[in-house]
Amino acid sequence: MTTQPSGGPTPEQSLALYERMLLIRRTEEKLSADAAAGVLPGAVHLYIGQEAVATGVCMQLKDSDWITSTHRGHGHFLAKGGDVNAMMAEIWGKKTGICKGMGGSMHVADLSKGILGANGIVGGGLAISVGAAFGSKLSNDGRVTVCFFGDGAANQGVFMECLNVSSLWELPVVFVCEHNHFCEFTRAEQVTSGEIINRARAFGIHAVKVDGNDVEAVWQATADAVARARSGKGPCFIEAETYRIRGHMEFEKELLAGGKYRELEEIEQWRARDPITRHGERLVKAGIATAAQLEEIGARVARQVEEAVAFSHQSEPADESLVFDLMFAGQKP
C-alpha cells in the first residue's frame, strides 16, 4: 500500500473532520427514527458507519471540484458542504428542498457545491463523473472529479468502461470505491470475484487500499490521489474498506419477512471500529480536544439537526406545477 508523504491534518482540520462526520451521523439517526415512525414520504438508504469515507475525501476538495454520489448519498452531500436544512427539506418533499422536492433522498444535488447528485441507479454516477472530468481536461480548469460508488457498482459493466476511458485519456478523476460488504441484500463475496482494486490496476490506474473507518487515513490517501489527478497524472483509485451498519434501506426487516443476510455479531464487531468514536478518542489522546469539547461539538451538531427538522416541518410542500416547468429548460413537456 502506498502511504502518503504529506503530513496529517492540522488540529483544526481534525476537529472539522470530527464535526462533519458527526453531523452526517446525527442527521441520519434522525432520519432512521422518522423512517421507523413511518412519517417520511419515501425510502432512505443510510450511510451510518461509513462517514469517514465521504468526510475524509470531501474535505480535501474545493467547492469547484465535482463529486458524483450514490443512492446512499446523504453523507457525500453533507461532507461536500451541502446544506443540511436544504437536504432535510428535500427528503421531506418540501419546496425549500435542495431539488425543490423533485428528487428526494436518493437524488440530493447541489451544483453550486460541485455535487452532481446522488443517484438511484447503482453505478449511475460512474460515467457522469468521467464526463465531468473529460470536460475539466478539455477546459484545463484544474478541477478534480471524485466518483463515489460501492462494491456493488464495481460489478456493473460500465465500471470497466469508465476505468478504460479515464486511464486512456488521463482524466482528472478519483474513483472511490466504498467496500461496505453488501450489494443491497447480498453479501459482496457472494457476487464479487477477485479483488476490486485489481480491476483498476489492470488499466494502469494508481490504486490504494485504505481503512475506510479511519478518517485521517482516508484524508491522507485522498490528498495524494487528488494531487496526482490535479497535476495531470490521470485517474486514481481508492478502495476504502468500511461497513454498512444499517440495512440496505430502512424498513428492510419488514420487506425481508424474517430473512437475513448477516449476523448481529458481525454488526457489533464493526460497531467497535466506529469511525466517529475512533477519531474522537484519537483527538482526546492527542490533546487536540477534551471530552468536554467533543460534547460541545455534539451539542452544536444536535442543535443543527433539530433546526433542519424544524425548517423542513415549517416549509411548504413542493410546488406541483414545477413538474411541468422543470422537465425541460424553457420548454413545456
Add this chain to the structure above:
Amino acid sequence: MARKRYTQAINEALFEEMERDPKVIVFGEDVELAIFGDTRGLLDRFGRNRIRNTPICEATLTGMAVGAAAAGYRVVLHMMFSNFLYTGFDAIANQMAKLRLMTGGQLELPITIMSGYGGGRSNAAQHSDTPHPLLMNLGGVNVAVPATPADAKGLLKTAIRGRNPSFFMEASGRGGDSGEVPDEDYTVPFGQAAIAREGSDVTVIAIGTMLKPALGAAKQLEANGISAEVIDPRTLVPFDEDTILRSVRKTGRVVVVDEARDRCSAASHIAAILADKAFGSLKAPVKRVTVPDVAMPYAPNAEAKVFPGEANIVSAASAVAKAA
C-alpha cells in the same frame, strides 16, 4: 440555395456550429473517419480536443455526455446506428431524461445525440431499428426526425444550440438523397411541422424516412383522382399538433406513415391525438402504415415484405378516401 446531399447538410451544420461556439464538442465511435460521412473532416479542422473517437462503450458514452454537459459543454454524441442507443440506454432514460427535474432545475443538459435509424438495406434487425417511439416516451428529451437535407441542417443546429437533450435521428437510408439547402445561416425550429405537399382529400402524415415514399404515393394518388396533403412533423417531441389538426379538419381522412413497429409507434400516438382532438372532423378511421411487430429480416425480399413503401401508402390512402 444549392443542391446538397442529406449527409453533406449535416456535415455543414456541424462545421458551422463548432466554428460558432467553442463549447461544442463531438465524440463517439469512429467519428473521426465517420462511416456515414456526417462528421468527416471535423478532426482536421478542429483537432482532438473538439472531436474524438471513443472506445466502444455506449453505456459510458451516454453518461459521459451528461457529465460533460454538466461541466459546461455543448455535447454532440454520435451513437452511429440507433440500435446502439439500447446499449447506452441507462444514462439516456435514467439520467439525461430525468436529471433536470430531479435536481430541481439545477442541471441544464445541452446534449445532441445523433444516430442513424431505419431499414431497407439488408442491415438486419440489429442495425435497422427505429427507436424514436421509445425516446418519445421518456418525457425529458426532444426527438427530431429530419427527412430533407435542409431540415437536417436546420434541425441539427437547433438541437446543438438548444438547452435540452435532443435526439437527432438520421435517416440512414436517405443519406445520399439531395435537396435544396439555403446558403445563409438558418435554423429550423422544433415543433413546427412542414406541409410537404398541399392537398384536399386525404392527409398523409409521414415521419422521417417515410416522407419520400409518401410523396411518391401522393403522385400516384393524384393520377387516381385523389388529392393527398403530405405533412412532415419534423420533430416528434415537441410535436406540432396544430398543423396536423388544421389539415385533418380540412380533409377528414388520415393516413399516418411511420417506419416504427406498429405497437406504440409514433403513428399510433398521432392516431390517438386525432381521436381525441379531431374526432368530429374524421370521416373515416385513421389508418396507420407501419412495420409489423417483427424484427427486420435480412433477405431483401423478406425485408421488402414488411417495409412500408409507396404501394402500402397508396392502398391505405385510397381505402381511407373511399370510406363512406
